[in-house]
Structure formats: structure tokens, C-alpha cells
Amino acid sequence: MSGKIEVQARKELKQMKPYTPGKPIWEVQKELGLERVVKLASNENPLGPSPKAVTAMQAALTDLHRYPDAQSVQLKQAIATHYELSAEQVIITNGGDELITLLSETFLDAEDEIIVPGPTFSEYEFGAQLMGAKVIVAPLTNDLQYDPEAIVAAVTERTKMVYLCSPNNPTGTILSKKELQYILDSLPKWVLVVLDAAYSHFVSADDYSDGIEFVRAGYPLVVLKTFSKIYGLAGIRVGFGAAPQAIIQNILQVKEPFNVNALAQAAAIAAIGDEEHVSRSRSLVAEERQRLYASFRELGLSYTESMSNFVLVEVGEQSEFIYEQLMAKGIIVRLAKAWGLNSHLRISIGTPEENELLIEALHHILKENT
Ligand SMILES: Cc1ncc(COP(=O)(O)O)c(C=O)c1O
Structure with a gap:
């Protein structure tokens, strides 16, 4: 059969720019x-990659005829123990990128607003556009530092999520713990904060927080982390979110059953212990x-x-x-x-x-x- 294809993709896709790796x-x-x-x-x-992760993946190869654990139970437990959280406060994803998509699918309705720092990692905008939500940019200062007041001032009745990337990609600048506390305490209760801490291991500043302590304290906060950076596992795609249990339960509703493959789970369990x-x-x-x-x-x-x-x-x-x-x-x-x-x-x-x-x-x- 030949002829013009008349099937139309969703209108939201028309405005979306592809990610440039x-x-x-x-x-x-x-x-x-x-x-x-x-x-x-x-x-x-x-x-x-972490050498311990490589060994663990080699050992897992002979079991590849089995589906992976749909809930990544062992990895979830390893992360919970490492960060002093409960396993119910953790969700394992196919890289941090998948977590951003899942968060968008879980929390954003069309016309909702998200606030992002500018400039920052482009996937937050991608997730919002996918759902027909609007992106409001709270610019960094002229010297590319965070402006916590500008973030709080950008909130409207339609604000659903605020993304904070610390250290921020592409600037490498961070939010101090005090600034994070100020933002968390200033936002209306219906706003979900996502602290993208993909690069947290590289921070040497004393006044930094990767947000985990605020998750423990029960704030409406999701902390994103990844095995792609410090652990050297970018190619196998594994990351996680830490958040209060009710938020994790919401996100689990949209997660694909087998989102994280068996090699990635084995690798991440070993990598987190590879000090x-x-x-x-x-x-x-x-x-x-x-x-x-x-x-x-x-x-x-x-x-x-x-x-x-x-x-x-x-x-x-x-x-x-x-x-x-x-x-x-x-x-x-x-x-x-x-x-x-x-x-x-x-x-x-x-x-x-x-x-x-x-x-x-x-x-x-x-x-x-x-
Ligand atoms: C700020 C930030 N967050 C999240 C990610 C996603 O990482 P991954 O999907 O590899 O876990 C990246 C990757 O470059 C990043 O720079």
C-alpha cells in the first residue's frame, strides 16, 4: 500500500524539541x-564503571531468561539502608530520565505549570510539554547562582511542581541547605518539589544538602539520584527517586512493570557498596x-x-x-x-x-x- 499517512500524533508533540545528547x-x-x-x-x-558492578553483572548473565524483579526489591532495600529511608520511600527507575517522565505523567494535567531554574537540564521541560503543561522559568542570577526568591515568586495557583537541580546542569552551581529549606517552607502545600541530585556525590561545599534529610522529615519532596554519574553506569540505565511513601505510591501507578533490567539491578546493588x-x-x-x-x-x-x-x-x-x-x-x-x-x-x-x-x-x- 502506498499514499500519504494521515494518522496524527498528539498536538503536544508538535512543539517538542528532541533531546540533543x-x-x-x-x-x-x-x-x-x-x-x-x-x-x-x-x-x-x-x-x-564500578568494578564491583561489572563482576555482579557477569554473575547475573546466566539468569537473563528470567524477567527482572518488577519491584527491584533488593536494590530498593540497599538504597533504603544506605540513605536511612524505608523501602517504601524509594522507587527504582530506568535512569533518572524515566523518573522525570513518570513524575510528569503522575502529577501534571494540561495547563498546569512547572517552575524550573534557567538554564537547566532540558528533561523537565520535555516532561511538562509531553503532558501539555506549561514551563515557567525562574532565571538564575547574572553570575548563574540560584535565586530562591525568584523561584518562590514564580508560584501561581496552577503551579504543580518546582524542579531544583543541585548541582545544576549546566552551571555546576548549587542551592545551599538554607536556601532549600527556605524554598520548601515558602511553597504552598500542593506544590511538589523535585530536587535533582544527580551530581550530589561531587559536591564538596559544607552547606549543601542532597535533600534526603527533608524526605525523612516528610516534606512533599522527591529527590532524584542516578547510577549514571559517580557509579559509572550510564550505559545500563538505572536511577531512583526518594520521597514520602504517599508520593511513591502515586508514581508506582504509572510505572511499567519491568522498567529496570536485571543487569542494571545487580550492577546498582554492587555499585552502592563500592566505596x-x-x-x-x-x-x-x-x-x-x-x-x-x-x-x-x-x-x-x-x-x-x-x-x-x-x-x-x-x-x-x-x-x-x-x-x-x-x-x-x-x-x-x-x-x-x-x-x-x-x-x-x-x-x-x-x-x-x-x-x-x-x-x-x-x-x-x-x-x-x-
Ligand atoms: C541534572 C541531570 N539529571 C538527571 C540526569 C539523568 O541521568 P540518567 O537518566 O542517566 O540517570 C542527567 C543526565 O545527564 C542530568 O544531567
Whole structure:
């Protein structure tokens, strides 16, 4: 049969922009004929996956003819124990991304409003648009810090959810515990707060809270965490939400039965107990972050101090050119234009060797073009 397809997708989909992931290594290798490509574009763990997780996945391979545990009971318990929560306060998801979609499906009606910081991670907007809800942006300050008062001031009768991303992607800036407390105490009771703490392990500031203590205290708060970053398991897709039991019960109503595969469950149980890998990964980021700052200063580039495993650096009007030149040298970073930051690049922190290659390349590009 031939002819024009007349079936129409939902009208909400017409306004939705597709997510642009960091370019994969293989694509750049193929396009540019390069052998060595360094990816500093998706905030992954350059040390690789937790070795304990790899062993656990290998052991789980022979059981792959069985469906995974639909409720991820063991993993839920491991997380509950780790964070001093009850298992009923935890939901396991197919990466943090799935949790954002599930939250949108659970809580957003058409015309509801969500408040997001601006700029921030794009999936919050995606979830809202999917449900026909509106996105209200509470801008960060000029130096890309949180403005808690602007967030509270953006609330209307239609506000259903407030997203807080701390550390924020792409700026690396955080909300202090006091600011989080202020926001939680200032919002009307019908507003659900989602604290995206995907990068919480990389924070060294004393006044930071990953929100778990506020979940324990019973606030209407969902804390999102992921195994994709510090644990190095981005490829197997597993994350979780922590929230009061009543909120978890609501979200479970829309969850697919087998949303988290068996290898991911086994890997995450092992990874959460792999303290050595966590501590190596955290130290690497802390040390290399300082080294990148020093190199940026030498190059005369300003940057935003980051509490995460990436740094937003200001390279000027030629940001797109510099991004392409880096790519031509086999270094993939993220152009921050998508966030409205026209002079910036977001650079994930790699191994010392990868960071050295980045700095050398930046040095060459800037020297040749000034
Ligand atoms: C702020 C933030 N939240 C959530 C996620 C989702 O991570 P994942 O779906 O891999 O768990 C990411 C991924 O980059 C992120 O940057």
C-alpha cells in the first residue's frame, strides 16, 4: 500500500524539541576519520564503571531468561539502608530520565505549570510539554547562582511542581541547605518539589544538602539520584527517586512493570557498596576540577565554579568555532548555546590525560586565532 499517512500524533508533540545528547565517540571517529577521540560531553565517569558492578553483572548473565524483579526489591532495600529511608520511600527507575517522565505523567494535567531554574537540564521541560503543561522559568542570577526568591515568586495557583537541580546542569552551581529549606517552607502545600541530585556525590561545599534529610522529615519532596554519574553506569540505565511513601505510591501507578533490567539491578546493588570506586571518582573530579580552573585562568578564560563533574567555561563569541575546532582535534565537549549561553562550553572532567589533551588543544586554538 502506498499514499500519504494521515494518522496524527498528539498536538503536544508538535512543539517538542528532541533531546540533543553529547555526540558519541564512534560517530566522531567515523565522520572525521580519527582514531583517538576524547568525550567530555555527557558528564560520564572517566574511570569507567564500578568494578564491583561489572563482576555482579557477569554473575547475573546466566539468569537473563528470567524477567527482572518488577519491584527491584533488593536494590530498593540497599538504597533504603544506605540513605536511612524505608523501602517504601524509594522507587527504582530506568535512569533518572524515566523518573522525570513518570513524575510528569503522575502529577501534571494540561495547563498546569512547572517552575524550573534557567538554564537547566532540558528533561523537565520535555516532561511538562509531553503532558501539555506549561514551563515557567525562574532565571538564575547574572553570575548563574540560584535565586530562591525568584523561584518562590514564580508560584501561581496552577503551579504543580518546582524542579531544583543541585548541582545544576549546566552551571555546576548549587542551592545551599538554607536556601532549600527556605524554598520548601515558602511553597504552598500542593506544590511538589523535585530536587535533582544527580551530581550530589561531587559536591564538596559544607552547606549543601542532597535533600534526603527533608524526605525523612516528610516534606512533599522527591529527590532524584542516578547510577549514571559517580557509579559509572550510564550505559545500563538505572536511577531512583526518594520521597514520602504517599508520593511513591502515586508514581508506582504509572510505572511499567519491568522498567529496570536485571543487569542494571545487580550492577546498582554492587555499585552502592563500592566505596573505593566512589572515593576514587570523587577525588579525581576534585583534583582535576582545580587543574582545569588553573589552566582556564592561564588561558584568560572565565569559568563558573562548579560543584560537579563538569565546568562551564566562557570562551567568547567564537564558541561555536572553538567547539568545532576541538571536535576536529578529536575532543567532544558541549556547546552551551542550547541553554542560551552563547559564549560558553560545558566541559566534563576527564582523566588527567584527557584533560591535558583538552587544555593543549584549547591553547592551540586560542593562540592561532587571536
Ligand atoms: C541534572 C541531570 N539529571 C538527571 C540526569 C539523568 O541521568 P540518567 O537518566 O542517566 O540517570 C542527567 C543526565 O545527564 C542530568 O544531567
